Amino acid sequence: AQTVTQSQPEMSVQEAETVTLSCTYDTSENNYYLFWYKQPPSRQMILVIRQEAYKQQNATENRFSVNFQKAAKSFSLKISDSQLGDTAMYFCASGGATNKLIFGTGTLLAVQP
Amino acid sequence: DTEVTQTPKHLVMGMTNKKSLKCEQHMGHRAMYWYKQKAKKPPELMFVYSYEKLSINESVPSRFSPECPNSSLLNLHLHALQPEDSALYLCASSRTSGTAQVAQYFGPGTRLLVL
Numbered sequence: 001a002q003t004v005t006q007s008q009p010e011m012s013v014q015e016a017e018t019v020t021l022s023c024t025y026d027t028s029e030n031n032y033y034l035f036w037y038k039q040p041p042s043r044q045m046i047l048v049i050r051q052e053a054y055k056q057q058n059a060t061e062n063r064f065s066v067n068f069q070k071a072a073k074s075f076s077l078k079i080s081d082s083q084l085g086d087t088a089m090y091f092c093a094s095g096g097a098t099n100k101l102i103f104g105t106g107t108l109l110a111v112q113p
Numbered sequence: 114d115t116e117v118t119q120t121p122k123h124l125v126m127g128m129t130n131k132k133s134l135k136c137e138q139h140m141g142h143r144a145m146y147w148y149k150q151k152a153k154k155p156p157e158l159m160f161v162y163s164y165e166k167l168s169i170n171e172s173v174p175s176r177f178s179p180e181c182p183n184s185s186l187l188n189l190h191l192h193a194l195q196p197e198d199s200a201l202y203l204c205a206s207s208r209t210s211g212t213a214q215v216a217q218y219f220g221p222g223t224r225l226l227v228l
Contacts, residue, residue, distance in 0.1 A: 035216060045156075045203065045219040091155055099144050099163060099209070101217055103155035 002027045004094050006104035013082045014112050020067075021077045021107045023092035032096045034068070034075045040088040048090070051075065079109075087111045116140075117220035119204050125226045128194060134223045136187040136204030145187040146217060147179055148203040156203055162187060163209055194227045201225070 003026045013019035025034065032053045039045040051059045051068050059066050063080045079086055092104040117138045126132050136145065144163050148156035161169035162181040176198075178190040187204055201224050205217040 033215065037219075044221040047216050047218065050216050089153065095215070095217075099146075099161045099168060099207070100158060106153065106155055108153065 002029070002032075002094055002096060002102040004092050004102050004104040006092055006107050008107045009105070010108045010110070012110045012112055013079075015082055015084060017082055018078060018080050019082055019109065021079075021090055021092075021109065023075045023077070023104055025073050025075060025092070025094045025102075027073075027094060027096060029096040032094055034066075035093045035095070035101070036064070036066070036075075036077045037091045037093060038086075038088045039091065040085075043088075045091075049077070082111045084111050084113060117204055117206055117218055119202075119220035119223050121223055122221065123224050123226075125228065126191065126194065127228055128196075130194075131190070131192045133191065134189040134202055134204075134225075136189075136220055137185055138206040138218075138220075139185055140206060140218070141184075142206035142208055142218075143184060144207045144209045145181060146203075146205040146207075147177075147187065147189050148205065149198075150201045150203055150222070152201075160189075191225075194225075196227050199225055199227045 005024045034051045036048040038048045049061045049064050065078045067076045089106045091106045093101045095101045120135045147159040150156045159173045160179040165181045176193050180188040201222045203222045204220040207217040208215050
């Protein structure tokens with residue numbers, strides 16, 4: 001069975017600073033994807049970034065990057081130059097051979113002005 | 114275009130009502146999903162359709178009835194709901210993959226209140 005753990009229920013960061021959200025996972029599958037989703041308050045859940053497990057290079061999307069440590073089963077999200085619009089619930093998720101995403105419990109990030 | 118649309122945005126219904134939620138995507142995705150989400154919790158998978166056939170039912174009560182009329186549309190029929198069914202109902206779609214999950218794209222959701 002797959003599990004995803006986010007150990008930080010809430011985090012806060014000052015505008016323009018950098019913040020890292022933690023995620024660990026466990027899976028028995030050899031081929032899987034990892035994702036970070038962002039859900040702003042009362043707004044749509046959107047895909048922030050994805051990582052294919054067989055790729056060693058860490059994924060990057062503008063101010064968002066991941067630190068993928070496959071052996072440690074760790075998949076953290078770094079947000080650089082934090083903006084007020086980054087305030088949201090962030091969910092880490094993994095997906096394997098079935099059409100199912102396994103979500104972590106989420107980290108509520110508040111960006112302070 | 115990674116747009117999934119859902120109607121209505123908000124729905125209030127009594128426990129004896131029958132209503133339907135609708136979801137549409139035009140990305141050519143052949144997998145579509147219904148999730149239930151409570152406040153500050155991750156989405157809980159309810160149903161998965163793959164190539165218009167129900168492939169996963171996560172032991173959802175029969176008062177929720179999914180339907181996939183074609184590859185672009187997904188409905189969720191609601192009947193005799195309970196107050197604890199009040200939640201945000203999310204639709205998502207994705208490409209299908211034979212080997213590993215690819216990204217799911219979510220709609221804005223229908224916020225349901227059962228009185």
